[in-house]
Amino acid sequence: MSRRHSSGSNTAATILAAIADIAAVILGLWIVMYWLDANRANDLVDFVQGAAHWLAGWSHDLFTVDPDWLRVLLNYGLPAVVYLFIGHAVAGRLRRV
Numbered sequence: 001m002s003r004r005h006s007s008g009s010n011t012a013a014t015i016l017a018a019i020a021d022i023a024a025v026i027l028g029l030w031i032v033m034y035w036l037d038a039n040r041a042n043d044l045v046d047f048v049q050g051a052a053h054w055l056a057g058w059s060h061d062l063f064t065v066d067p068d069w070l071r072v073l074l075n076y077g078l079p080a081v082v083y084l085f086i087g088h089a090v091a092g093r094l095r096r097v
Helices: 003-035 043-055 068-097
Strands: none
Touching: 003 043, 003 068, 043 068
16 A cells, blocks of 8 residues: 555656646746747747746736846746746655655
8 A cells, every 4th residue: 555655646746846847837938938029929929928927927026127028037937936946845745755
């Protein structure tokens, strides 16, 4: 029984870490798209912007600095780092269970 529980914990930890990674990639991708002035009329760019805005909703306008590129970096980069840190920390705890 212990072996099954450990395997389930490892699977859950892997899934959690993957979700954190995907969230961080979406946020990072939006930062790059913003910096490169991607065409916001494009469906992919619109999807990434919407997903990043939703993921960073809790930190929206946390930083109101100029220039715009720095504000985008801080307001979307901070959530990316938080998701990675918390996601991988919790995944690590799950693996030790």
